[in-house]
Amino acid sequence: MEDEGITVRKAEHLRLAIEEDVEVPLGGGGAFDAVRLVYQALPEIDLDAIDPSVELFGKRLAFPLMIGSMTGGTEEAGVINRRLAEAAARCGVGMFLGSQRVMIERPETVATFAVRDVAPEIPLVANIGAVQLNYGVTPAHIRGIAEQVGADAVVFHLNAAQEAVQDGGDTRFAGLAQRLADATAELGASGLPCGVKEVGSGFSIDAVRRLAGMQLAFIESAGRGGTSWTLIEGRRAGSAGGRSLGALFADWGVPSVTSLLACVAHGGGIPVIASGGLRSGLDAARAIAAGASVTAMALPLLRAAARSVDAVVAELEAFKRALVTAMFLVGAPDIAALRRAPIRIDHRARPEVWEGRVDDPRDGMGRRS
Numbered sequence: 001m002e003d004e005g006i007t008v009r010k011a012e013h014l015r016l017a018i019e020e021d022v023e024v025p026l027g028g029g030g031a032f033d034a035v036r037l038v039y040q041a042l043p044e045i046d047l048d049a050i051d052p053s054v055e056l057f058g059k060r061l062a063f064p065l066m067i068g069s070m071t072g073g074t075e076e077a078g079v080i081n082r083r084l085a086e087a088a089a090r091c092g093v094g095m096f097l098g099s100q101r102v103m104i105e106r107p108e109t110v111a112t113f114a115v116r117d118v119a120p121e122i123p124l125v126a127n128i129g130a131v132q133l134n135y136g137v138t139p140a141h142i143r144g145i146a147e148q149v150g151a152d153a154v155v156f157h158l159n160a161a162q163e164a165v166q167d168g169g170d171t172r173f174a175g176l177a178q179r180l181a182d183a184t185a186e187l188g189a190s191g192l193p194c195g196v197k198e199v200g201s202g203f204s205i206d207a208v209r210r211l212a213g214m215q216l217a218f219i220e221s222a223g224r225g226g227t228s229w230t231l232i233e234g235r236r237a238g239s240a241g242g243r244s245l246g247a248l249f250a251d252w253g254v255p256s257v258t259s260l261l262a263c264v265a266h267g268g269g270i271p272v273i274a275s276g277g278l279r280s281g282l283d284a285a286r287a288i289a290a291g292a293s294v295t296a297m298a299l300p301l302l303r304a305a306a307r308s309v310d311a312v313v314a315e316l317e318a319f320k321r322a323l324v325t326a327m328f329l330v331g332a333p334d335i336a337a338l339r340r341a342p343i344r345i346d347h348r349a350r351p352e353v354w355e356g357r358v359d360d361p362r363d364g365m366g367r368r369s
């Protein structure tokens with residue numbers, strides 16, 4: 001057990017994410033720019049009548065956003081989690097907790113994840129690294145950490161790129177797909193819905209196909225385009241070799257829109273939560289029109305939570321207003337209509353094209369060749 005190591009690591013993650021530039025360099029564009037919504041000049045609806053609410057785990061979200069998985073395990077993380085949860089409750093959205101592995105090693109850290117007193121009703125999701133199933137964590141442990149925080153579901157994160165760059169990372173991934181399938185089946189059968197997410201390096205078609213056979217309540221696409229965990233772990237590395245490895249792989253992974261489309265097309269109908277560089281309600285509208293059921297955003301809400309609950313509420317309200325504005329401008333009175341809204345997708349973002357499985361009929365400038 002490396003109790004102290006884990007809390008020092010969490011504190012360093014927070015400091016780096018709050019203070020430094022830790023996002024994948026995209027050259028000025030946004031992670032969801034590859035999806036274009038088509039403007040409807042005659043929307044034939046009243047903006048004030050638009051209903052952006054959706055259902056998740058039998059609960060109502062005022063609009064389709066979950067605060068992304070981030071933190072827990074240290075005193076500062078506890079303060080952040082409570083601010084995020086309070087803002088989520090005020091605005092009617094849900095929240096993913098950060099990895100709760102530390103709770104298994106140091107049960108007293110439960111207080112840093114416990115938010116039900118400030119957010120009794122919100123959809124709340126527990127979190128654990130899937131690879132921990134290869135390091136002795138069992139479904140019973142996971143049920144325990146979910147129950148202790150009153151979670152509605154649990155999400156397993158896949159983070160091979162992060163672990164590979166991290167000094168001493170947990171890289172024994174052999175046999176994990178079967179173990180994950182077994183664990184999610186067992187937990188699901190016991191009444192705890194399970195999801196799987198990446199942490200910002202996304203899913204290829206083959207990876208999604210492996211998940212499609214599992215009994216999952218959702219997949220969170222978490223593509224490349226926002227927070228970069230290879231970059232963060234590289235910055236934390238103690239050696240010059242570790243730092244250059246992190247820099248080399250800083251933009252590793254499947255882009256956000258590509259990962260989202262792979263999950264939607266190849267996930268066997270499992271609901272998809274879009275994330276990875278999702279930065280506004282406009283991005284959320286694009287993601288939902290491209291097939292997502294709900295969206296998630298992490299880094300900007302962490303930075304707001306480092307300031308105050310009110311700062312998080314302001315971020316969430318701006319997000320909702322942009323989403324409703326986009327819905328108005330495509331003539332979508334509700335989320336079901338937004339999902340049917342016409343879109344244009346940059347051909348190069350399609351997973352088959354991105355993976356080179358079909359020829360791109362356009363040249364690099366987007367023109368027909």
Ligand SMILES: Cc1cc2nc3c(=O)[nH]c(=O)nc-3n(C[C@H](O)[C@H](O)[C@H](O)COP(=O)(O)O)c2cc1C
Pocket residue numbers: 013014017068069070071097098099127156157197198199200222225226227275276277278296297298299300302
């Ligand atoms: C400070 C911080 C800590 C994170 N910790 C976790 C974690 O414990 N478990 C997890 O599944 N994802 C974790 N993530 C990843 C996010 O949930 C998300 O997938 C990723 O940051 C991409 O979203 P973003 O670009 O909106 O930040 C963390 C992100 C941040 C910024």
